[in-house]
Every structure is written in structure tokens, then in C-alpha cells.
Amino acid sequence: MNKIYLDNAATTPLSEEVIDAMVNVLKNNYGNPSSTHSLGQEAKILIENVRRQVAEYLKVTPAEIIFTSCGTESNNMIIKSCVDHCGVERIITSPMEHKCVSETVMDLKKRKGIEVVYLRPDSRGDISIEELAEVLKNSEKKTLVTLMHANNEIGNLLDIKKVAELCKENNALFHSDTVQSMAHMDLDFSDIPVDFASCSAHKFHGPKGSGFAFIRKATGLKGIITGGPQERSLRAGTENVCGIVGLGKALELYLNNMDSYANYIKEIKQYAITQLSEKIKGVKFNGRSSEMDKSLYTVLSVLLPFKDPMIGLKLDMQGIAISQGSACSSGASKPSMVMMMILDEEEMMETTPLRVSFSHLTTKAEIDALVSGVAEIAHGFEIEKTNVEHR
Numbered sequence: 001m002n003k004i005y006l007d008n009a010a011t012t013p014l015s016e017e018v019i020d021a022m023v024n025v026l027k028n029n030y031g032n033p034s035s036t037h038s039l040g041q042e043a044k045i046l047i048e049n050v051r052r053q054v055a056e057y058l059k060v061t062p063a064e065i066i067f068t069s070c071g072t073e074s075n076n077m078i079i080k081s082c083v084d085h086c087g088v089e090r091i092i093t094s095p096m097e098h099k100c101v102s103e104t105v106m107d108l109k110k111r112k113g114i115e116v117v118y119l120r121p122d123s124r125g126d127i128s129i130e131e132l133a134e135v136l137k138n139s140e141k142k143t144l145v146t147l148m149h150a151n152n153e154i155g156n157l158l159d160i161k162k163v164a165e166l167c168k169e170n171n172a173l174f175h176s177d178t179v180q181s182m183a184h185m186d187l188d189f190s191d192i193p194v195d196f197a198s199c200s201a202h203k204f205h206g207p208k209g210s211g212f213a214f215i216r217k218a219t220g221l222k223g224i225i226t227g228g229p230q231e232r233s234l235r236a237g238t239e240n241v242c243g244i245v246g247l248g249k250a251l252e253l254y255l256n257n258m259d260s261y262a263n264y265i266k267e268i269k270q271y272a273i274t275q276l277s278e279k280i281k282g283v284k285f286n287g288r289s290s291e292m293d294k295s296l297y298t299v300l301s302v303l304l305p306f307k308d309p310m311i312g313l314k315l316d317m318q319g320i321a322i323s324q325g326s327a328c329s330s331g332a333s334k335p336s337m338v339m340m341m342i343l344d345e346e347e348m349m350e351t352t353p354l355r356v357s358f359s360h361l362t363t364k365a366e367i368d369a370l371v372s373g374v375a376e377i378a379h380g381f382e383i384e385k386t387n388v389e390h391r
């Protein structure tokens with residue numbers, strides 16, 4: 001059975017061109033980039049070319065790009081080093097962050113006594129900029145604000161330019177987890193004064209195990225992995241040359257096609273909204289995810305009007321790969337923090353969230369299959385409800 005893949009916020013399939021570029025490196029560029037002979041220097045050149053390419057996309061300098069193993073490592077490195085090396089004593093964040101941010105912040109609170117202030121999102125999942133401004137003003141402590149750009153479960157977009165400017169005015173550092181938006185949107189960091197950001201190649205058809213951190217110069221950030229002088233001593237360890245080349249190829253492909261991919265995926269997302277609204281009575285959409293201008297176009301968070309914790313499994317048996325929330329929490333028995341923040345108690349008890357996430361490879365026929373699969377499950381619940389009412 002051909003799988004229908006609707007879990008692109010968890011990860012994306014590798015592009016053929018990315019695989020070819022990586023295999024070529026694995027076969028031919030095995031030199032260690034730190035070696036001074038020509039094989040080593042050829043590998044080094046491959047890495048520096050990708051660094052320049054990333055820097056051009058973000059309109060920053062190549063020295064501000066540090067290759068890492070993933071989004072999790074980039075976020076860990078930035079947040080931990082802000083405390084260890086930049087004198088941060090207070091972190092302002094939100095309960096909607098990815099676990100690699102929220103657990104890192106929690107760890108710093110427990111181990112280092114860092115003060116943590118949580119901005120409470122409203123029922124649409126939005127953070128109040130006014131509340132942030134207020135919180136920023138009422139402390140003398142050196143502060144890091146860490147707020148994600150695009151939420152991985154509901155797709156809500158944060159105005160990172162506004163937040164970055166506010167942080168600057170208040171002398172606070174600003175980190176944004178940009179793992180879901182990187183490559184999918186124009187990000188001009190010469191205009192957005194963010195201090196730190198993160199990227200993971202597998203979110204845009206690149207390889208897993210390859211990412212980078214954007215670290216604005218003069219922030220004083222240092223690495224947390226010590227060892228050799230790789231990546232300007234900010235991330236010791238022999239570089240993942242083929243992973244970095246794969247990231248570069250995936251970024252090139254995505255940027256060359258960004259407008260056509262975005263337009264196509266928006267059309268698919270609108271189609272999914274229309275079909276689900278027509279065929280599933282009582283369906284709702286979480287956060288801002290059904291508002292095209294306020295959410296990431298790859299994510300649609302659906303709220304189904306019945307409780308079915310097994311829905312992911314049922315759809316999988318129909319050949320549809322999809323998550324209920326984020327991939328990291330969808331296997332867990334605990335409800336997602338994001339859903340706990342935006343749903344009321346009754347909704348938590350009586351509904352089922354489903355995250356549909358698209359790519360340029362998603363087709364309308366796949367959306368039709370999903371909608372009819374969900375409609376069949378919903379129909380089963382309606383019959384059961386009618387039987388209970390008539391008993």
C-alpha cells in the first residue's frame with residue numbers, strides 16, 4: 001500500500017537531488033575538513049560554500065552560522081550558553097515552546113536557579129506583546145527572551161521583528177526557535193534584530209542530523225561542546241560534511257521554488273479546510289492555523305468533535321501517516337501542553353486534535369483520502385452516540 005504522508009511538520013522526505021549530493025560527498029569527499037592536505041581542504045570548501053549560502057539567505061555574515069547536529073542541539077547550545085557565558089539570570093518564554101526549549105529552560109531553572117517568566121498564550125495561542133513589554137521592564141536582571149517563530153503544533157506565527165525590536169529596546173537577548181519556518185519563509189536578519197535562531201534540515205527535505213545555529217556576532221556566546229577548534233570553537237567535533245552539503249542542497253531547492261511551493265501548499269491547505277468543514281460536522285481548527293496570513297502554510301491543526309485517542313493508529317491502518325500533536329509528544333500518554341493552553345476542560349475531554357502537515361508533494365487526492373478516513377471514524381462515533389441516546 002502506498003503511504004499517504006501528512007506529517008511534514010515532524011519530518012519531510014529527502015529530495016532525490018539531496019540524496020545524490022550527499023552520496024557524492026560520501027563517496028568522494030571523505031577528507032577531514034581540519035586536515036591541511038587537499039582532500040581535507042576540498043571538504044572544508046564544501047562546508048564554507050554552504051555557510052555562505054545560508055548567510056546569503058538570512059542576510060548575515062557567514063561567521064554567524066554554526067553548523068550543528070539538529071534543531072535541538074542549536075536551541076540547547078544557545079539557551080545554555082546564554083546562562084553560562086552571557087550572564088543571563090532571567091528567561092522569558094511561553095508554555096507553547098518545543099520540548100527542546102522548554103526542558104532546557106526548566107533544567108536551567110532547577111540546576112542554576114534561573115528565574116523563568118512564562119507568558120500565557122490566549123485561547124488562539126497568541127502571546128501578548130504588551131505583556132512581554134511589561135515583563136521586560138520590571139527587572140534589572142540580564143534577560144533572554146526565547147519564543148518560537150512558528151508553532152510546530154498549531155502553526156501560529158509570532159511577529160519576531162516586533163519582539164526582536166522590543167528586546168533590543170529593553171537590552172534583552174532574543175532567541176527564536178525558527179526550526180519550522182526556516183527555508184519556508186523569507187527571513188531577513190539584517191532587518192529583524194534577533195540575536196539567535198535555529199534550523200534543522202529535515203524540516204525542508206534535507207537530512208536528519210544536520211542543522212545550524214544563527215549566532216549574532218558580539219553576543220559573547222560560546223560553545224557547550226568543548227574540544228577542537230571546529231566551527232570557530234563554538235561546536236567542537238569533526239564536521240558532518242555530507243549532512244551539511246545535504247542541508248545546503250535542500251535549502252537551494254527550497255529557496256529556488258519557495259513561491260511556487262508556498263502557493264501550492266496554501267491551495268492544498270485551503271482545500272483541506274474546506275473539505276473537512278463540509279464533511280465533518282462540528283469540526284474546528286486550533287489556534288490561528290486556519291488563518292492563512294497568521295499561520296505557517298504547512299500546518300493545519302484540526303479539532304475533531306469526538307474523543308478518539310486511537311485515531312492516529314486507525315488512520316495509519318488506512319495507510320495515512322499523521323500526528324495528533326508534535327511528533328515528540330504524539331506517542332506520549334500526557335496531553336500536549338499546547339492543547340492544554342488553548343482548549344477548555346470540556347474540549348480536552350470530548351475532542352481529538354489532529355495535526356495535518358503538508359509539503360509540495362501533498363495532493364488533493366491525499367486530502368480526500370484523509371477526509372473520508374476521518375469521516376468514517378466520525379460516523380462510527382455518531383452511530384454509537386445515537387445508540388446510547390436510544391438505550
Ligand code: PLP
Nearest residue numbers: 070071072098152177179180200
Ligand atoms: N523546534 C521545533 C519547533 C521543532 O518542530 C523541532 C522538531 O520537531 C525541533 C525544534 C527539534 O528539531 P530536531 O528534530 O532537529 O532536533
